[in-house]
Amino acid sequence: MRIKYNVAVVGAGISGSLVCRHLADAGFKVTLFDKDRSAGGRLKNLLLDGQAVDIGVPYIPGDSELLNGLKQRWLDEGVVTPWTVPVYDFRANGEPFVREEKTLFLGVERQSVLTDTLLQGVDLVGDTRVVSATAEDGWYLRCHQGETHGPYDFLILAMPAPKVALLLKEFPGLQAMARSVQYIPCWTSVLEFEEPLDPGFDVAHASDRFNGFPGLNPLYMLVHHNAKPGRKAAKDTWTLHWCARESLEYKDVSSDEISERSLIALEQLLDRPLPAATVHNQHWLHCQAIDRLNENSYYLDSDIHMGLCGDWFEPGGLVGAVASAEGLATAVIKAIQR
Template sequence: MKKRRTVAILGAGMAGATAARTLADAGLTVQVFDKGRAVGGRMATRRSASLQFDHGAQFMRAHGSAFAARLAAWEKRGIVAPWVGSERWVGVPDMTAPVGDLLAGLSVRSATTIMRIRRDDGAWYLDDAGGGVHGPFGAVAVTFPAPQIAALLDGSGYALADVGRASYAPCWSVMLAAEGGLTGGLIEPREDPVGLIASDASKPGRPEGVRLTIHATAGWSRRHLEEPRETIIASLIEAAARQLRVSLRPTHAEAHRWRYAQVETALDVASLYDPALGLGAAGDWCLGARIEAAYDSGAALARTIAADLNGDA
């Protein structure tokens, strides 16, 4: 029986967006689902009134030729720009811009949580948290953090080998607006509790003002993962002031808990795919703790799915 040339992509971060664009360019129909209100995944930007914070991944680097070429193309179009040195790149006007560009013109359903995937008569169907059903699809590509993939597959009665081996470190992130002047762009103390302090205004295309993103270290975040946000905010602001040697007078502060912030154990494979089911998975957890790894993994999975559904495998 001829396979349906439609693919459901679960997750609208870099891996999912790259997979979606690669599949669409190969002539397949894609539908992207994401539980967030906006695309980007951990390449996230938070807005509160007139304030803006990149509170997830702060920058991108390219180690390989494929992602370097993509960054160069994005730079020409104003989607990315260099920041605090030529090796670091940021999205413009925020970190979601590269993912948004990959998904431009494609079908994306945000604020849609997929609770279960199921196979019926050779096709895939998705059940969402609101009772909706989506399908049929010829293949499903899941690009969540590995523990979330494992939970979805287990609850749906399916499995992909080795997903459970990948592990992540958590991270508390504090978004701080403050009075006064502050110079500098990025420091990485990597001393408990502060792993990184980034000045949003120092990035190209951002509004002026003192807006800091403070990322806690993995170890400190793990030890304090369940503490109240107010406690986290106070601790990280105090520590950041010590690192910066300034008095921070907050006008706005909020915290975000990333349970799956950075890959600690990767599988060292490009992606996972079961051709008998038409079920695959991709993400930075396949190749390493980099945005580039998510890009490469999503592209690899898409090429495998395209070959399968186009009959070239």
């Protein structure tokens, strides 16, 4: 009779959630740890007047072959809905133009439902920040409240590289590898307008993600929350994603300054005064890894029973995170069943 492996996964974003799903489907006992109360990572949402507003990944791209299998799974489970919408860009003179019409996909009611459905039957230990991982006749995880969990037969860290480095003090080589990864942060602003903004489009994003819209505008993407199928909001709500260049330049400023700059940037882009608005900001410190770490889309050490995954191995945001998780899950299952 095969031993039922006990696996610990740290990080409940899309990578960690997908690894958990594959391992649980393969018959392993999986426990997932995350510093937040619920899963989601960059699929998280902001609650405004009791309504969930997407503040991370705004939609699932419909044209990525790497996501086809996962997207079909979500469609079969009824947790995603298609959204066909013209995607606009801006010319240098500030005039919007239709770049293309796309079919995008959204989690029903909120993006984090996509990770929730992956974690059915998985033990999630939320509100728990893991501060160290030690290997001593199995893996033990010490958490910020002081308690220790373990032993586990296998450990998977599905976290940004700087957070991985903090946990692997006993493994200097792996710690140095994680510390070598450079990230671009990102500011995201959610604007609640007292009156409809009505710019003539619902989605716009710049061709150049690093530099944003023309005229040194700090914004890279605008998404109309109220236009998304199944979404509700008490006010006309828009999500503004900053470009990498400006997010780097303003990574250390206050949220109040970001609110002011977001309003100015949108007003300049639309070339007209804005209705009164309330602004909420999210600062993603580890938004985008700059370079692919190595030839593989993940890291696996079968000798110490530990694996790493995330978009710092396979850049590309959500697509890279999914590719890394699926690659690692397949490799771990083969290693354990060998």
